[in-house]
Amino acid sequence: MSPAKLVLLLLTVLLTALLAGCMAPAGMAATPTGSTLPADLDFSATRLSDNGLFRATYTSDATPVPLNELHAWTLHIESADGAPVENAVIHVNGDMPEHGHGMPTTPQVTQELGNGDYRVEGMRFQMGGWWAITFDIEAGGQRDRVTFNLQLK
Amino acid sequence: MHGRKLLLPAALVLLLSALVACTFNPNASTWSADEVQTLRSLSLAVLKPLPPDPSNAVADDPAAAALGERIFFDTRFSANGAVACASCHMPERHFTDGRPFGVGVGVIPLNAMTLVGAAYSPWQTWNGKNDSQWSQALLPLENALEHGGDRTFYAHLIAEHYAGEYTALFGPLPDLADATRFPPHAGPVDAVAASIAWETMTPDDRDAVNRVFANIGKALAAYERTLLPKPARFDRYVASLDDHGRPQGQPILNDDEIAGLRIFIGKGRCTNCHNGPRFTNDAFHNTAVPGAPGYPLQRGRIDGVARVQNDPFNCLGPYSDAAPEACTALRFMVTEGDTLLGGMKTPTLRNVAETAPYMHTGQMATLAEVVAHYSGGGYALLGHNELTPLNLTAQEAAQLEAFLHTLTEEPSP
Numbered sequence: 001m002s003p004a005k006l007v008l009l010l011l012t013v014l015l016t017a018l019l020a021g022c023m024a025p026a027g028m029a030a031t032p033t034g035s036t037l038p039a040d041l042d043f044s045a046t047r048l049s050d051n052g053l054f055r056a057t058y059t060s061d062a063t064p065v066p067l068n069e070l071h072a073w074t075l076h077i078e079s080a081d082g083a084p085v086e087n088a089v090i091h092v093n094g095d096m097p098e099h100g101h102g103m104p105t106t107p108q109v110t111q112e113l114g115n116g117d118y119r120v121e122g123m124r125f126q127m128g129g130w131w132a133i134t135f136d137i138e139a140g141g142q143r144d145r146v147t148f149n150l151q152l153k
Numbered sequence: 154m155h156g157r158k159l160l161l162p163a164a165l166v167l168l169l170s171a172l173v174a175c176t177f178n179p180n181a182s183t184w185s186a187d188e189v190q191t192l193r194s195l196s197l198a199v200l201k202p203l204p205p206d207p208s209n210a211v212a213d214d215p216a217a218a219a220l221g222e223r224i225f226f227d228t229r230f231s232a233n234g235a236v237a238c239a240s241c242h243m244p245e246r247h248f249t250d251g252r253p254f255g256v257g258v259g260v261i262p263l264n265a266m267t268l269v270g271a272a273y274s275p276w277q278t279w280n281g282k283n284d285s286q287w288s289q290a291l292l293p294l295e296n297a298l299e300h301g302g303d304r305t306f307y308a309h310l311i312a313e314h315y316a317g318e319y320t321a322l323f324g325p326l327p328d329l330a331d332a333t334r335f336p337p338h339a340g341p342v343d344a345v346a347a348s349i350a351w352e353t354m355t356p357d358d359r360d361a362v363n364r365v366f367a368n369i370g371k372a373l374a375a376y377e378r379t380l381l382p383k384p385a386r387f388d389r390y391v392a393s394l395d396d397h398g399r400p401q402g403q404p405i406l407n408d409d410e411i412a413g414l415r416i417f418i419g420k421g422r423c424t425n426c427h428n429g430p431r432f433t434n435d436a437f438h439n440t441a442v443p444g445a446p447g448y449p450l451q452r453g454r455i456d457g458v459a460r461v462q463n464d465p466f467n468c469l470g471p472y473s474d475a476a477p478e479a480c481t482a483l484r485f486m487v488t489e490g491d492t493l494l495g496g497m498k499t500p501t502l503r504n505v506a507e508t509a510p511y512m513h514t515g516q517m518a519t520l521a522e523v524v525a526h527y528s529g530g531g532y533a534l535l536g537h538n539e540l541t542p543l544n545l546t547a548q549e550a551a552q553l554e555a556f557l558h559t560l561t562e563e564p565s566p
Contacts, residue, residue, distance in 0.1 A: 067429060070481055100539075104436040106487050108485065124485070126426070126428075128425070153187075153194070
């Protein structure tokens with residue numbers, strides 16, 4: 001390769017790199033660091049409880065799940081073989097594992113709607129990021145915990 | 154051969170023009186799609202309509218707002234005839250006062266919060282000791298350091314000066330003419346004579362006065378609900394972005410302001426708390442802000458919770474117009490845990506450059522001091538500190554501050 005060709009090639013590479021850099025959003029390099037978000041988090045709205053006793057599904061009245069807005073969820077609980085779970089006693093807790101604090105409200109199950117559905121009022125999130133919402137469920141003399149992960153914006 | 158010799162200079166020209174275009178191209182993509190979404194979430198364009206206040210039946214009544222506005226500026230509603238709500242919540246200062254401490258009849262060792270957009274918040278004041286604007290408005294009226302009056306004094310003022318407006322809104326006033334039943338000064342206040350006078354009144358008469366007092370608050374709140382944030386340069390900038398994060402039209406923010414905005418939503422983690430179109434999550438946080446020298450440390454939310462639970466003028470009380478189930482702030486309030494001690498409400502950042510000094514006791518005179526606090530971190534003397542230092546460079550701190558200046562509302566066209 002002649003020196004002229006080499007220079008030409010180098011210039012072309014430079015030009016391409018420059019244009020690519022110019023067109024990419026500058027913000028891509030500015031992602032906040034220090035996140036401890038586990039790589040394999042399951043964000044499904046239907047999850048099995050820790051010991052597999054219950055399968056629970058949440059639906060939010062407000063979608064996508066909003067920031068700074070009081071809203072309600074419906075929690076559906078069934079047994080592992082798909083039968084609706086009635087008369088459950090449920091405690092709700094929301095936590096931001098990366099921040100060491102929880103929700104600005106104390107949500108409560110306020111009504112059993114039937115067919116394994118429960119109304120959860122007082123849901124409010126004040127911060128974007130990873131949330132872990134746990135439901136401690138006690139029904140038919142059995143107790144188990146289900147956790148939903150949310151990534152809020 | 155001739156064409157070959159031209160190739161090298163041609164490539165050089167291309168390279169140079171690309172460099173120039175890259176530096177000066179106004180259509181360069183500034184933000185990723187995710188960032189555009191974040192920026193739009195901060196814009197006033199997405200501010201939702203004001204939520205109703207079910208505890209205040211006249212909250213959205215223009216006649217109540219008109220009465221409230223007159224009372225808001227009326228200095229007769231104070232012990233010395235010189236203090237009105239507007240003494241600390243000055244319209245020309247975005248309803249703050251420019252002082253570290255409020256100055257009423259005495260000096261109140263707390264910084265006056267802006268009222269602009271406050272109607273959106275489920276909690277009022279730094280520690281959230283009120284669950285409505287109307288119950289909040291009552292506290293300064295009877296605080297010895299603020300307006301310094303008492304509730305029979307205010308009821309008499311209404312009967313004397315605003316009877317027509319009042320009765321049109323709330324129905325007949327009680328007959329306050331009998332000074333033994335309704336002393337000129339009586340209320341559950343620090344002043345001993347007025348406090349004793351209050352205790353000697355019958356429960357029915359006290360209730361009648363409480364109702365007038367609550368209605369004064371409801372009229373004031375109806376006025377305060379009309380104080381809403383107005384668009385700032387930042388909002389115009391967000392509106393100018395296309396879906397690919399490219400600003401269209403004339404430049405609205407300069408490079409430093411844009412760099413500051415990038416820090417605000419990125420490295421600065423400011424949107425953890427200052428999120429949404431009002432730049433506040435209305436929640437309580439302990440960020441190790443030092444107390445005012447010489448004054449007791451403010452215990453923050455833990456005191457606010459205790460106060461609002463026992464407030465006869467809260468949403469669940471006898472003077473509220475709400476059905477109990479509508480009192481959602483109280484029903485789902487966090488009443489325990491280590492986040493309460495030292496927690497202060499996140500203030501809005503709209504107009505922040507115009508509302509110095511900063512923090513709950515105005516202990517920081519400039520935005521540069523505030524940014525320096527969040528950059529350097531601090532040690533919480535009370536409670537659990539949520540703040541991790543941002544370690545901003547001097548340039549980043551200056552850029553962040555430059556961005557905060559873009560949140561000042563612009564004059565209406």
